[in-house]
Amino acid sequence: AQTVTQSQPEMSVQEAETVTLSCTYDTSESDYYLFWYKQPPSRQMILVIRQEAYKQQNATENRFSVNFQKAAKSFSLKISDSQLGDAAMYFCAYRSPTGNQFYFGTGTSLTVIP
Amino acid sequence: SAVISQKPSRDICQRGTSLTIQCQVDSQVTMMFWYRQQPGQSLTLIATANQGSEATYESGFVIDKFPISRPNLTFSTLTVSNMSPEDSSIYLCSVVVAGPNQPQHFGDGTRLSIL
Numbered sequence: 001a002q003t004v005t006q007s008q009p010e011m012s013v014q015e016a017e018t019v020t021l022s023c024t025y026d027t028s029e030s031d032y033y034l035f036w037y038k039q040p041p042s043r044q045m046i047l048v049i050r051q052e053a054y055k056q057q058n059a060t061e062n063r064f065s066v067n068f069q070k071a072a073k074s075f076s077l078k079i080s081d082s083q084l085g086d087a088a089m090y091f092c093a094y095r096s097p098t099g100n101q102f103y104f105g106t107g108t109s110l111t112v113i114p
Numbered sequence: 115s116a117v118i119s120q121k122p123s124r125d126i127c128q129r130g131t132s133l134t135i136q137c138q139v140d141s142q143v144t145m146m147f148w149y150r151q152q153p154g155q156s157l158t159l160i161a162t163a164n165q166g167s168e169a170t171y172e173s174g175f176v177i178d179k180f181p182i183s184r185p186n187l188t189f190s191t192l193t194v195s196n197m198s199p200e201d202s203s204i205y206l207c208s209v210v211v212a213g214p215n216q217p218q219h220f221g222d223g224t225r226l227s228i229l
Contacts, residue, residue, distance in 0.1 A: 033214070033215050033217075035217045035218075037217075037220075042225075043222075044220055044221070044222045044223070045206070045220040046220070047217045047218075047219070050215070050217055052215055089154070091156065091157070093217075093218075095214075095215075095217070097214040097215070100145055100162060100210075102147075102159075102218055104156055104157050105156065106155075106156045107154075107155070107156050109154065
């Protein structure tokens with residue numbers, strides 16, 4: 001089974017600064033999909049950004065961008081101009097195109113310091 | 115995208131009782147999942163809810179404890195049976211719309227406490 005690893009249980013960033021959250025995964029598949037989710041305290045988990053493995057270009061969504069390194073099996077999330085509302089748990093997820101399984105990392109708790 | 119309504123949002127239950135959680139989606143979806151999540155922790159998949167057939171359970175979860183129904187493509191229920199304090203957790207419904215590159219969309223979750 002695929003595994004997803006988030007090696008940073010907690011991270012902090014000063015407001016308006018940039019932070020990068022790490023995610024690595026293990027797979028033998030050549031085609032797959034990667035996602036970052038945000039879960040604010042006591043609130044709904046929402047999709048932040050997605051990346052298709054066949055695309056070389058890194059995905060961006062406003063202040064959120066990814067650094068996708070397929071050979072290294074790395075999928076980090078960069079948050080620019082951090083805001084207080086970015087404080088949340090962030091989960092990295094992997095989806096195989098051949099099955100119904102999603103694999104989630106253990107999460108990174110991000111604190112934004114005013 | 116999909117809009118998911120999960121009910122109840124929270125409940126406090128007595129030991130030995132059962133609670134049914136409902137998940138309603140505003141559109142037909144291909145997959146529906148039920149997860150358990152301890153506060154501040156990652157997600158643990160309980161089962162995949164299959165339309166018109168028995169759910170597919172993950173290791174450590176059994177139908178007698180967590181019966182699941184999915185009568186159609188927009189609705190599913192999860193029952194937590196014979197509850198004990200160890201069942202205190204957040205239970206999440208998630209769905210996937212058609213397409214291999216689609217993400218999961220999550221409900222707000224049900225925060226369950228067992229006394």
